[in-house]
Amino acid sequence: MIGISDPRMAGRFMGAQDGAMPSVLLMRLEHAAALGPCDRAALAAAVSTFERVPARSVLVQEADRPRTGYAIVEGFACHYRQGRDGKRQITALLLPGDLYDPQASILGGADYGVATLTGCLVAAIGAPALERLKLEHPRIARALTWALLTEASTAREWIVGLGTRPAGKRFAHLICELQARLQAVGLASETRYRLPLTWEDLADTLGISLVHMNRVAQELRDTGLIIFRDKILTIEDPARLRVFADFNPAYLHLTPPAA
Amino acid sequence: MIGISDPRMAGRFMGAQDGAMPSVLLMRLEHAAALGPCDRAALAAAVSTFERVPARSVLVQEADRPRTGYAIVEGFACHYRQGRDGKRQITALLLPGDLYDPQASILGGADYGVATLTGCLVAAIGAPALERLKLEHPRIARALTWALLTEASTAREWIVGLGTRPAGKRFAHLICELQARLQAVGLASETRYRLPLTWEDLADTLGISLVHMNRVAQELRDTGLIIFRDKILTIEDPARLRVFADFNPAYLHLTPPAA
């Protein structure tokens, strides 16, 4: 695996991609609170570098004490823990607009790894810049807290899925979740999005074996709920899929609170 | 179920229990950061009422917008979600010293329920008092953030357990986790603590059926790892249990960070 701290990579894409990050990150954060032009400018300015990271690279090592925050601009990444027996469990998927906040440094070291699953375009924000951002822009601070709480809420929903739903419904539920989250940043329609993960990644997310993952996916195809070809996922019957998966998007908190 | 908002309950125990909460809550929060005498006094003063709540009472309804924070002083409570089919999945256990922070109100409504599992003594802290506490006492604010991050980290560890560990190791892991967390607030020795939950509560926590829960527990007893009688859990061989469960307490972040 290649770490993104490789100096040959750093900063290579500054300028060219300058506008891309704010777009997708802002789309996400503005689900939490309206941001002013000043907030947006500060956010864009806080990004130190854009980096292109190959698939399956480690962004944050388990037991690291990271000094940089990351925002995913393009591609899929994940939080994971690796067991002694080599089994990997993915504990969260990071989509474009999601961020990894080294606020975790309060804890005295990351207790999980962060890695890319596909090639990613990543915006790096230094911890000090992030702290300043929070102090000087309360609306951004609020939005970041919202993001953290939403992550926790999503983790709880995954616990519910792993604890109570059979593999098929679990996959269906994940498909619904990704549709909602990707649509929130403009990367999915009601019925279609790009899902560039391998069966193995999905299996490690759903807590099932690769073999069973394949069978479960076929079942969803055979029952006419989805089509999945060339990494493009098409939902054939959204309403029926949501019922089947027992999906209720409330836990994603994608609609801005009244306050 | 009886809600604690019942006026006959409110405030009944003020004074008598006045010192109990700070003790256990402070023991927990001081794992995050040292607190000054001023912080402690402010924390104690912020508690509006102590309430005795019977077992199986709902503290926060799913879809509520709670205006009160709770700190558990005695007893066990939980976060949970209930599926359409009636299956309950417990997503977090709240032990003495743990708190439920209505900070979740940023999200515009709770997305899960909070309920007592045993009879509990609960300290209620109004949302405004909590906000003031955070503003005027940065060390408390930091400690509360630490608590939130630790909860998220624990949720991730539960995902790992549900996704990768068989039921027996999952139970063993939970036993280790509870030992560490209870010891941190003075309610467990290295080998012994009170675990006042029913098999059903534990089954709903581990994501297995009540019947299987029973078998798995017997297995741990038969292999000489634990004794569990009269709600008292005794760990016969802590080292062997931790190896069996693949338990690494790092995710609990119970040792204060250097910073």
Add this chain to the structure above:
DNA sequence: CGATGATTTGACACCCCTCAAACAAAGTGG
């Protein structure tokens, strides 16, 4: 002493895992 809730045990079915192997696609080097 009957009612209720908690624990225990047995039988059987099914979900899902493991092992194994075949197959496809994409890169790599000769």
Add this chain to the structure above:
DNA sequence: CCACTTTGTTTGAGGGGTGTCAAATCATCG
């Protein structure tokens, strides 16, 4: 351009972990 490797996908067979159904036992309590 073709062997060859690597990575990802698909399929089959068999076994084990768990769920469900059913019923017995036990404890607590009014």
